[in-house]
Amino acid sequence: MNTNLTQLFTVARKPTRRIIGLMSGTSLDGLDVALCRFTGHGPATQVQVEQFATVPYSEAVRGEIRRLFAQPTVELQHLTLVHAWLGTLHADMVLACLQQWHIQPAEVDAIASHGQTMFHAPRHQHGLPDWPNATLQLGDGDHLAVRTGILTLSDFRQKHVAAGGQGAPLAVYGDYLIFSQPGEDRLLLNLGGIANFTYLAATLDATQVFSTDTGPGNTLLDAFVRELYPGTQYDENGTLAAQGQVNQSLLAALLAHPFFAATIPKTTGPELFNPAYVQAAQRTSGTQSLSPTDLLATLTAFSAAGVARAVRQAFGPERPFTIYASGGGMHNPTLMAALRRELPHCRFSTTAALGIAPDAKEAVLFAILANETLVGEARPIGHGPQAVPAVSLGKISFPG
Numbered sequence: 001m002n003t004n005l006t007q008l009f010t011v012a013r014k015p016t017r018r019i020i021g022l023m024s025g026t027s028l029d030g031l032d033v034a035l036c037r038f039t040g041h042g043p044a045t046q047v048q049v050e051q052f053a054t055v056p057y058s059e060a061v062r063g064e065i066r067r068l069f070a071q072p073t074v075e076l077q078h079l080t081l082v083h084a085w086l087g088t089l090h091a092d093m094v095l096a097c098l099q100q101w102h103i104q105p106a107e108v109d110a111i112a113s114h115g116q117t118m119f120h121a122p123r124h125q126h127g128l129p130d131w132p133n134a135t136l137q138l139g140d141g142d143h144l145a146v147r148t149g150i151l152t153l154s155d156f157r158q159k160h161v162a163a164g165g166q167g168a169p170l171a172v173y174g175d176y177l178i179f180s181q182p183g184e185d186r187l188l189l190n191l192g193g194i195a196n197f198t199y200l201a202a203t204l205d206a207t208q209v210f211s212t213d214t215g216p217g218n219t220l221l222d223a224f225v226r227e228l229y230p231g232t233q234y235d236e237n238g239t240l241a242a243q244g245q246v247n248q249s250l251l252a253a254l255l256a257h258p259f260f261a262a263t264i265p266k267t268t269g270p271e272l273f274n275p276a277y278v279q280a281a282q283r284t285s286g287t288q289s290l291s292p293t294d295l296l297a298t299l300t301a302f303s304a305a306g307v308a309r310a311v312r313q314a315f316g317p318e319r320p321f322t323i324y325a326s327g328g329g330m331h332n333p334t335l336m337a338a339l340r341r342e343l344p345h346c347r348f349s350t351t352a353a354l355g356i357a358p359d360a361k362e363a364v365l366f367a368i369l370a371n372e373t374l375v376g377e378a379r380p381i382g383h384g385p386q387a388v389p390a391v392s393l394g395k396i397s398f399p400g
């Protein structure tokens with residue numbers, strides 16, 4: 001047998017495994033690196049986050065990614081170069097983390113790499129009737145495997161698309177396995193660049209579970225803060241938005257897009273929710289001359305309203321939930337206050353209360369997907385139009 005396959009069997013048969021989850025999200029703030037120790041799989045999965053770091057991207061790295069990110073037209077040579085370069089960059093970031101944590105690559109069983117989404121194109125968003133759902137993540141897994149010497153799983157979204165999904169949200173698989181709790185109806189709300197939530201039924205019934213994107217989380221806020229306050233990356237602690245007033249005409253125009261009325265589950269991205277989208281809504285509502293703080297206050301309210309609309313769409317106006325937040329937006333008190341106003345019947349907590357640091361959650365989720373592919377099994381989740389494909393996700397790259 002090929003020694004690579006022997007190694008794969010060895011990892012799959014171990015009683016515990018160390019898997020590094022990597023996530024580079026739509027905010028382009030950096031690479032999230034979560035060193036996880038697993039025992040078991042499926043509903044018996046136990047995961048302990050041994051180390052976590054966000055390795056920040058330099059402005060130069062962000063600039064290279066932005067030349068491609070969510071752009072319908074790009075230079076093909078640049079795209080090709082970035083695929084290899086990002087794989088290598090992520091490998092070096094992993095090696096630097098391991099060195100800092102005094103862990104040898106040989107002590108790690110696998111890397112689970114999300115890569116960087118460059119373009120997300122579900123059919124409802126590209127609007128081309130003869131073309132399929134599609135999505136593209138760059139940062140090649142072979143480069144990670146060869147450079148780190150660690151077995152790598154990557155490119156998790158393609159199988160989901162191939163099996164009939166939109167390629168996202170994938171959070172549903174991991175959320176169901178580690179956060180379900182008998183007796184508590186839960187929403188796991190991730191406030192990243194794009195916001196999404198997973199519903200977990202108190203009955204643990206897998207057929208009731210689903211995830212959906214709800215619209216922008218931080219992506220529009222970040223884009224306008226960068227433009228209006230050069231040198232600033234985001235509205236730290238929501239202080240700028242807190243100084244402004246929400247403009248109801250602009251908010252109504254922002255919420256008029258059919259995405260918000262479309263059936264759940266749905267996915268989206270900065271391909272739709274970008275500055276041009278906001279400028280068009282400003283034109284239709286005659287609000288082009290809003291002050292920067294009023295604009296940020298309105299965009300913050302827009303993110304909260306998108307989440308609340310999806311929650312009401314799925315569960316009606318008053319169903320009480322405990323909402324466990326994660327992602328960078330949970331550090332924004334103005335956004336969280338807007339959410340509390342929108343969903344007064346819900347109780348808010350964070351995934352820290354469930355044992356997973358909120359900033360690490362998405363990276364951990366990809367490690368869970370890799371653990372399932374290595375030792376678990378594909379399982380059906382959801383039902384009817386909310387069903388998610390029962391498939392094992394991720395492509396396997398051997399180091400040699």
Ligand SMILES: Nc1ncnc2c1ncn2[C@@H]1O[C@H](COP(=O)(O)OP(=O)(O)OP(=O)(O)O)[C@@H](O)[C@H]1O
Nearest residue numbers: 025026027192193194218234236237327328331332
């Ligand atoms: N203290 C803070 N105050 C306000 N906003 C914050 C704060 N800390 C982080 N954020 C926001 O969180 C963002 C980073 O969020 P996160 O890392 O969850 O995004 P991501 O993983 O890239 O997104 P996605 O889940 O869409 O892929 C920042 O760009 C910023 O908008």
Ligand SMILES: CC(=O)N[C@H]1[C@@H]2OC[C@@H](O2)[C@@H](O)[C@@H]1O[C@H](C)C(=O)O
Nearest residue numbers: 117120168169170171192194213362
């Ligand atoms: C295509 C893509 O990269 N989507 C991301 C993005 O970031 C948040 C939201 O949009 C979510 O749909 C998804 O990521 C998470 C990890 C997911 O798949 O569950």
